[in-house]
Amino acid sequence: MNQELLLGLYVLILTIFLGFEVISRVPSLLHTPLMSGTNAIHGIVLLGGILVAGTADRPILYLLGFLGCALGAGNLFGGLVVTDRMLEMFKPRAEERPAAARPEPAGAGVQAVREKEPVRKP
Template sequence: MSQQLFTNLAIFILSLLVGFEVMSKIPATLQTPMMSGANAIHGVVVVGAFVIAAEANNVALYILAFLCAFFAAVNVAGGYTLTDRMLHMFDRPKASKNDDGGDK
């Protein structure tokens, strides 16, 4: 194993551990704002897929670039959909037109 691969693997594992610890400490009331910010950051993954596509010079790299772009787009769209659903949980229920507030 080369030194560069070992260094990249160590950074990846440490980032997983730190990310898990940070995410587990966030209270439920902050999950929606945190998710919105994370979704915006995930747009960088889409840019990374475009960089792979620009560097592609054979069929395997074109397929990899397509898969990266597809999964990144699904991740971003799904994150915003989930955030939207979570925000709708805090909406007040709408009163019906026949509800005059009195008991019958």
């Protein structure tokens, strides 16, 4: 069997295992950004479009190269931008609401600390 093909298959299969390990740790909270982010990752086929367009020498290859570049760039850059837009919105409680806007939790926190102090003293 062709060595390059064989090595490629090793890379493919081992990466699929790695992918399962990494992806299974992503909480369902983030599944939409995950899907849109991995969607952007396969936009890397843009580099195939670049190679076709860059080496084209016949009209049909120019056309296919153009399609590859346009669709690939659309997938890659659109996917990255939309994923970033989504992830920017995910905020924890503390960051999202500054103390000024929501005095109660901050106050409660201080109170809790004060209540603990007498315990520590003796």
